[in-house]
Amino acid sequence: MKIQTKKAFFDEPLYLESGRILQPFEVMYETYGELNSDKSNVIIITHALSGSHHAAGTYDGDRKAGWWDDFIGDGKAVDTTKYFVICMNNIGSCFGSTSPQSINPATQEPYRLRFPVLTISDIVKAQIRVLKSLDINNVFAVIGGSMGGMQALCYAIEYPTFAKQIITLATTAYTRPWAIAYNKVVVEAIKNDPEFKDGYYDPKDIEKNGLNGLAIGRMAGHISYLSPHSMDDKFGRRYVNNDGLYELFGRFEVERYLEYNGYRFPHNFDPLSYLYIVKTMNIFNASRGSDTLSQSLAKIKSKLHLISFSGDRLFMPCEMEEIRDTMIENGQQELVTYKMIQSDYGHDAFLVEVDKFEDYIKDILDE
């Protein structure tokens, strides 16, 4: 599989939904496979909160492959021998695209908390600019899960003729209060951490020392990514080093899991980016710009495939069913398909249980 990692730079302004402007801006992106002659084999992969443009393949010297490597590659469901796959790092995120740590041309200082509030629409708008710069004016498919699914839905509504197929997994048309509540924990935890310094921290310090506030908030996030069932399976009531002496004083395996994943996270993720990204999710509302969700979805012309996971506690199947039902009421039944994957894993199933939906998506793409 041919992997290329690149950065697109734009000197022209990006007009944001908030009324503010991002200028200049840049977007890191990665491509897999080869663009065919009539440019009809492009698949866009949109990433979730903590993801990046590195969706597949393994960099030299890295132990870990890209975040959706089970799903994208030669001979895999998103077959890179057939498709030219592009994954772009969302603006606002911290893997090379313009973010709160980028230099604000007005001050020659990092934006920090003066970075503009971004929306999912803004993120997609920047992606469209990258694609246009590559002379790609429409694509075969857009595929994304969770916050990536919000982007996919945004493509479907705001760029109705851009993609032939839109595949969204484990996502929603608007973020519900419980998801906002989990995000609230991380926002307050970051803001109150003295080492956050109202955003005036040195990113190198965080990379080296971590940031407890983000770590703790991330732990709360992990609860929302799993399910009671998957936690029972993974951890039960087992203790770390269980030799029977730990009944009262030991550390539970679930505690170790949260510590490991929580405290490790800020070494690899910028806290300001995290704040801006959860904000995009909180304020995502596919019906913004229309009077109703129905009117908004009525704009869709691509084939929209909705895939939910029965055990998803963050973006629940009923949220995707509302999209399907609304489109059917709109008379768009030929444009929408819905499948609920049986899974007890929880929200993260779209990342870890690829085997449960890869054939289904392969069939959609092969259709």
Next chain:
Amino acid sequence: MKIQTKKAFFDEPLYLESGRILQPFEVMYETYGELNSDKSNVIIITHALSGSHHAAGTYDGDRKAGWWDDFIGDGKAVDTTKYFVICMNNIGSCFGSTSPQSINPATQEPYRLRFPVLTISDIVKAQIRVLKSLDINNVFAVIGGSMGGMQALCYAIEYPTFAKQIITLATTAYTRPWAIAYNKVVVEAIKNDPEFKDGYYDPKDIEKNGLNGLAIGRMAGHISYLSPHSMDDKFGRRYVNNDGLYELFGRFEVERYLEYNGYRFPHNFDPLSYLYIVKTMNIFNASRGSDTLSQSLAKIKSKLHLISFSGDRLFMPCEMEEIRDTMIENGQQELVTYKMIQSDYGHDAFLVEVDKFEDYIKDILDE
């Protein structure tokens, strides 16, 4: 209704499950109604994590009544014209009973993090001591929800002839990893707050200024006390001060709720107590001391009434069903009843939806 608030003091040691000793120790308690001549009308109410001995009635000058006032009082389900009701502040808690802020006689300093790890069994043991000091050697009923239900279960297993009726609501025989995970967020958030000072804070400072770590952890806790449905009902995606200008920049009502309940909490609750109490819940396991849950439950001689709430996401109906099923397998079907209350509220239903189970419990008590 006659309310009396008292403190019981014990100079003799309390031998704890950990092997450590608490000496002296004291327990705040409150009574409602009058003890009858043959002492056959005693009902023990056990309280949950953030509760206190103040279960019912309103103190002079207070706006808010006790935490289960809808349920306990003259003519209410727990009728204080008939029953003599006792609610004791759990040891470890911060409402007057011996706690991490009590003076350690060995050092003449507050115990702080040298306070012994407590278990639910220890808490109940201290309660039994209070009751014995009142010459109450058995009771008509024990009623408790959540962590109070763990105590009720502990009465049933460890003091099989003590209570005629045991009524447990929204609880479990052993804490599952998702509940431990929510507790982990608060533990890490408290420990990492510099104002916590490894427990060497001045409680007056916390009372005055709060403690962000506990506030943030409490926010995560609140997510576990509600349900998606109740959050949708309470908050939806509504903004605070919604005049249409807040679409991108406003604060969601769910955020305000978490801020209010999170940041207010440490002004009224001691962080060290919180750490010790969540520990009792994490390590609660009704089968400890036996080889299996079945053996443990086989000790029960009281009538055990299990009440779950269909929308409880913290201690789920299946957890109480396991207790019922195990007792039936043990041939104890005549000792156990089970009822699932239909409720979308979430875990806190046992506190806020009293109207859904008060008649049911009244019937149990009147039987």
